[in-house]
Amino acid sequence: MxxxxxxxxxxxxxxxxxxxxxxxxxxxxxxxxxxxxxxxxxxxxxxxxxxxxxxxxxxxxxxxxxxxxxxxxxxxxxxxxxMGVSVWLFPTPVTEVITRAVPYTLALLIPAILLSWIAGNKVGALAARRKWLDNTVLPVGYVLTATPYMWLGILLAWSLGIVGGIFPVAGGYSFELRPEWSLAFVGNLFSHWFLPFLSLFLVAFGGWAIGMRNLIIYELEADYANYLETLGAPRSLIRRYAFRNALLPQLTGLALQLGVLVAGALVTEIVFAYPGLGYLILSAIQNQDFFLLQGTFLFVVIGVLLANFVIDVIYVIVDPRVRVGMQGAS
Known part of the structure; x- marks a missing residue:
């Protein structure tokens, strides 16, 4: 090990x-x-x-x-x-500029990644054994996963923001408010956060749902499932085994898709002028701020590498076959 x-x-x-x-x-x-x-x-x-x-x-x-x-x-x-001094916001250090933007990006990414992965796997597993749900999830999932983050963000901003007037379409919070721990400010933060989160969640949700649906169907047709069914094992037990086995490729897929999800979050922040790392990258490019651009990219790279390492550790914990193979190799 x-x-x-x-x-x-x-x-x-x-x-x-x-x-x-x-x-x-x-x-x-x-x-x-x-x-x-x-x-x-x-x-x-x-x-x-x-x-x-x-x-x-x-x-x-x-x-x-x-x-x-x-x-x-x-x-x-x-x-x-x-990481140097920002050209755009001279003489503010780059680390200080990035520190202000990081909480906004993490507040988008972490809930969107976790909730879309959990909900997508659950709905995909249900769709694999319910025909009416499968007929709905499959086409909707294909449409969502093929939709660019930027286009979906613009569509949500137009429909729910400009036309519907339900949510604001730009910024992290209203300019007339001052950051403070109050119910009014937190509610305002949430209203500005919801549309960027929803665009990230929907695109990722479609991909996870389709992936889990296909994996469950494959697992239910595997030899071990047919053998258990021949022995008279309850159908619920077979489905539980199939779901556990299908989760492992989805966990690997999470590691592979992490960079895509981060890139989607950065693009979504630009669409909604959300004050996270994505909007910071755009501002750094527009102002030719080498040091801010380097620092932001570096933070994103380190974050993706650490997240992939954590997923590798989790994979070893949840898959006993990997642990047995590692012990045998040692």
């Missing part, structure tokens, strides 16, 4: 190094000059003042050294927990 987790840790570590390297490279391929853009925003009218200001900002941002040295400095500062 120690050898298995050691191998897994090494794979995740190598993936992290490659991801950090790409994360450092990609913003530097972006067109434009972030320092020049910042000087333009400050409306410097004296041409003689541009040169010393440019020299100062390049020194602050670490852009006055060769690329290889920027890369080494990036790793050194990263290991210290320093």
């Amino acid at each position: 120690h050898r298995y987790f050691g191998r897994k840790t090494l794979i995740y570590l190598l993936t992290f190094i490659v991801a950090v390297t790409l994360n450092w490279l990609i913003p530097r391929f972006m067109p434009g000059d972030p320092v020049l853009r910042m000087l333009t925003r400050t409306s410097v009218s004296n041409p003689e003042a541009i040169a010393p200001m440019r020299e100062y900002y390049e020194r602050v941002f670490g852009l006055d050294v060769p690329l290889w040295q920027q890369y080494v400095n990036y790793w050194v500062q990263l290991l210290k927990g320093n």
Whole structure:
């Protein structure tokens, strides 16, 4: 078992190094000059003042050294927990900007992923043995899972927000309110949160429901199910075994789809101007903020890697065959 987790840790570590390297490279391929853009925003009218200001900002941002040295400095500062200073919100540190946005993204992602996975598996299992439900779940599930996150978000914002006037369509909370632990503010937060959550939930729900429905049908036609039925085992017992066996591929699918779900959440935040990491990435691109873009991407990569590692651990716990194989290998 120690050898298995050691191998897994090494794979995740190598993936992290490659991801950090790409994360450092990609913003530097972006067109434009972030320092020049910042000087333009400050409306410097004296041409003689541009040169010393440019020299100062390049020194602050670490852009006055060769690329290889920027890369080494990036790793050194990263290991210290320093992701640099935001160009867009200068002189606010990148970590502080990201810390403000992370709770909004996690509040969308965690409920959407968990609830869609649980509800999708339950409904898919029911659809596999109820014809009327199967005739409903299958076409609806195919439509939902094929729907782009952005398009569904726009549709929900138009129907329930603009036309229906039930939910707000932009922001994390109303501008006239101040963040505080009160019933009015929490209710306002919920109303702004619901539409982005619903768009993420519906797309993911369709995929999990179809997957579980197909897996249950396969399991019920397997040899062990036919054998148990021949022995006179109750149908409920056979279905329970089929559901447990079908959950394992769905758990693996959760690990594989995690990156897609995170990307969907980031796009959904842009549609609803929701103040999470997705909206932060858009603002960083628009303002050519290298450091904020790097920091946001890095946080997303680390989050996905940690979530996949947790799913790997859970898979070992819930599947006894993996544990037996690991013990035999050791």
